Amino acid sequence: MKLFKRFSLIRSLKGNLAIVLIITTVIPIILTGYISYRWIYIVQTEKIEKDIQTNITRETNELERRLDDTTSVSQLLAIEGGIGRDVVKFIANQDELEKRNLYADINASMLNVNFANPNLGVMFYYTPDYKDPIIFSNSNIAPTFLIDQLPLFYEKNLLKYYGPYTSLNTNDNSLVFSLVRTMPDGVGHTIYAYIETKLTGMETMFAQNAKTSDSYHVIVNPKGTVTYSNLAKINQVGQAFAAPKGYKVFSATSIYDWKVYQLIPFSVYNHEINKWIVQFILFSCLSLIVGVGLAWFIWKKVYGPIRLINKEITRFRNDQTTNSLAMTGLVEFDQLLLNFDQMRGQIVDLIMDVEEKEKRRGQLEVEKLLVQINPHFLHNTLNTIQWLARMQGQTNIAQLVTIFTRVLHYNLGKKNIIVTVEEEVEAIRDYIQLQNIRYDHVFKVLLDIDPTALDVSIPRFILQPLVENSLYHGFEQGEGEINVIIQKVEESKLLLIVKDNGIGISAERLAQLFEQEDNIQKSGLGIGLHYVKKMLDIYYGASAQLEIASSNGKGTTISIHLPGTMKGSHEDV
Structure with a gap:
C-alpha cells in the first residue's frame, strides 16, 4: 500500500475519488457481463447443444425403428413366414377356385399386417418374370415401377433399404423409405416383397421448404454418400458429405453405420448471444451514464463538506479564538466538525495551560532568585567564620558552619533543579543534623529509604x-518524632511520606490549605507547602498527587505520589 501511494500519479482526493467511482461503476458492468456471458455460453454450449444432440439422436433412432419395423413386417411377407408361401402357391396354381380363395386369404393377411402397423405405406409383391408384376398392392401403383430406379440407402443380406423418395402411391406425394426383400420361389424365379414406411411425425427432419427452416438435415449412407439433403446447394444427393462453412454441425450414427446430420447456421445458432451482446452494450451505456451521474453527485456530497472542514481548520490556524461552526447537513461530517470543535477547544485550553505554567515557572524563578541573596558572598563569609572558629578552637561552631554551608549550597547553589533521591536524602540529613545541633536533640527524625529508589x-x-x-x-x-519514608512502587513510581506525631491539623485548617492558596502562602505553614505544590505542578502536572491526612492531637501525614516520568523541563532554574 505504501509503495502504491509513493508511485501514484494522482495525489488529490478529487482524482482518487473519481478513479474509485469509475472503477466501482465499470467493475460491476464487467463482472455482470462476464457472468451473464458465461451463463449464456454454458446454456448455449451445454443445454442447447445437448437438446439439439438429443433431438437428432431421437430422430435417428425413430428412423431406425421404422426401418426395423419394415424388416419385421418383411419376415411376415417372406415365403417362410406364411403369406409369401401363399403367394407362391397363388402364382403356381391353375385352379381358378383355389386361386380365388388364396387371393382372398392373401389380401386379408395383407390388410391385417397394414392395420397392425399404421406407419406402413404401400405394400405389394413384385414378380418381374410374370405378366402382372405387381400383385396384392394396397394402393394405386404406377405400372412403370422398376426396383433398379429406386435410390439405394443401404443393404443387409437379402434386404435392401431405399429412400428417401416420393411414395409409389399415385395419390401421395410424401417422402418415404422402403424395404425390398428378395425371395426365390424355388422354381427359378425371384419374388420381391416391397414395403414402404411413412415419415409421419418427422416433418421437421424432412421439411421440403428448407428456406423457412432454422436448421437443415442431411442423411448419409454407410458409404458416406448423401442420400437426402434439404440443403441441396451445398450437399447434393449422390455426393460425399463435407461439413459446410458457416454452419454448426450435429450428427448421430445408426447401428447400421448410416448417419443423420443437422446443420444450423451460425447466425441462428449465435442468435441468443448476439441478442445478449446488443442488450449488454445498451445496459453498459446506461450504467455508465448512471455511474457518471452518481459519481458527480457523490463528489458534490463529499467534496463540499471537505472544503468546509478545510476552511474551519485554516481559520483556526490563523485565529485560535472560538468561532461558531457552519454545519454541512450530513451527520458524519457534522460529527467530524463537532469532534474538531472539541479538539480545538482542548488545544486552546492546552495553549492557555502552557502559557499559565510558563508564567508560574517564571514566578518561581523570580522567587528563587530573590532567595538567592548573593550566594558567593554568603559562602565566603561563612568560610571566614568557619576558619576563625577553628583557629580559636571552637569546634562546635566550626561543625555547625560546615553543615550550614552544605545546606545553604544545596538550597541556594547552582545545582540542577533535578536531582536524585540520594542527593535529596543527603540534604535532608544535613538539615536534620543542623536542627539537632540547634535544638540540642529534642526531636527525632527517622529515615526509611528504599535502596532501589536512590537513583530516581x-x-x-x-x-x-x-x-x-x-x-x-x-x-x-x-x-517529637518525624518519619521520612521513600518507597519505589510499580516499577519507577515513587511514594514520598513525611509523618509526624505532633499536634496535627484541624479539618477546617486542612480545607484552607487547599482552597485559599494566596492566604496560605502568606502564613508560615503555607510557604514551604506552596513551593512543593508548584514544583509538582510544573514538573508532573496532574500526574502527581499531594495528600495530607491529619487530625487534632494525632499528628500529620503528608504523602506525595510521583509518576515515572516528568513533564516539565530538566534545566536549571
Whole structure:
C-alpha cells in the first residue's frame, strides 16, 4: 500500500475519488457481463447443444425403428413366414377356385399386417418374370415401377433399404423409405416383397421448404454418400458429405453405420448471444451514464463538506479564538466538525495551560532568585567564620558552619533543579543534623529509604520544606518524632511520606490549605507547602498527587505520589 501511494500519479482526493467511482461503476458492468456471458455460453454450449444432440439422436433412432419395423413386417411377407408361401402357391396354381380363395386369404393377411402397423405405406409383391408384376398392392401403383430406379440407402443380406423418395402411391406425394426383400420361389424365379414406411411425425427432419427452416438435415449412407439433403446447394444427393462453412454441425450414427446430420447456421445458432451482446452494450451505456451521474453527485456530497472542514481548520490556524461552526447537513461530517470543535477547544485550553505554567515557572524563578541573596558572598563569609572558629578552637561552631554551608549550597547553589533521591536524602540529613545541633536533640527524625529508589530523579528541595513544617508547626514543646519514608512502587513510581506525631491539623485548617492558596502562602505553614505544590505542578502536572491526612492531637501525614516520568523541563532554574 505504501509503495502504491509513493508511485501514484494522482495525489488529490478529487482524482482518487473519481478513479474509485469509475472503477466501482465499470467493475460491476464487467463482472455482470462476464457472468451473464458465461451463463449464456454454458446454456448455449451445454443445454442447447445437448437438446439439439438429443433431438437428432431421437430422430435417428425413430428412423431406425421404422426401418426395423419394415424388416419385421418383411419376415411376415417372406415365403417362410406364411403369406409369401401363399403367394407362391397363388402364382403356381391353375385352379381358378383355389386361386380365388388364396387371393382372398392373401389380401386379408395383407390388410391385417397394414392395420397392425399404421406407419406402413404401400405394400405389394413384385414378380418381374410374370405378366402382372405387381400383385396384392394396397394402393394405386404406377405400372412403370422398376426396383433398379429406386435410390439405394443401404443393404443387409437379402434386404435392401431405399429412400428417401416420393411414395409409389399415385395419390401421395410424401417422402418415404422402403424395404425390398428378395425371395426365390424355388422354381427359378425371384419374388420381391416391397414395403414402404411413412415419415409421419418427422416433418421437421424432412421439411421440403428448407428456406423457412432454422436448421437443415442431411442423411448419409454407410458409404458416406448423401442420400437426402434439404440443403441441396451445398450437399447434393449422390455426393460425399463435407461439413459446410458457416454452419454448426450435429450428427448421430445408426447401428447400421448410416448417419443423420443437422446443420444450423451460425447466425441462428449465435442468435441468443448476439441478442445478449446488443442488450449488454445498451445496459453498459446506461450504467455508465448512471455511474457518471452518481459519481458527480457523490463528489458534490463529499467534496463540499471537505472544503468546509478545510476552511474551519485554516481559520483556526490563523485565529485560535472560538468561532461558531457552519454545519454541512450530513451527520458524519457534522460529527467530524463537532469532534474538531472539541479538539480545538482542548488545544486552546492546552495553549492557555502552557502559557499559565510558563508564567508560574517564571514566578518561581523570580522567587528563587530573590532567595538567592548573593550566594558567593554568603559562602565566603561563612568560610571566614568557619576558619576563625577553628583557629580559636571552637569546634562546635566550626561543625555547625560546615553543615550550614552544605545546606545553604544545596538550597541556594547552582545545582540542577533535578536531582536524585540520594542527593535529596543527603540534604535532608544535613538539615536534620543542623536542627539537632540547634535544638540540642529534642526531636527525632527517622529515615526509611528504599535502596532501589536512590537513583530516581526528582525536583530538588521538595522534602526539606515538609520536614521543616513538621518541625516548626507540628510540635508545641519542641519534642517529637518525624518519619521520612521513600518507597519505589510499580516499577519507577515513587511514594514520598513525611509523618509526624505532633499536634496535627484541624479539618477546617486542612480545607484552607487547599482552597485559599494566596492566604496560605502568606502564613508560615503555607510557604514551604506552596513551593512543593508548584514544583509538582510544573514538573508532573496532574500526574502527581499531594495528600495530607491529619487530625487534632494525632499528628500529620503528608504523602506525595510521583509518576515515572516528568513533564516539565530538566534545566536549571
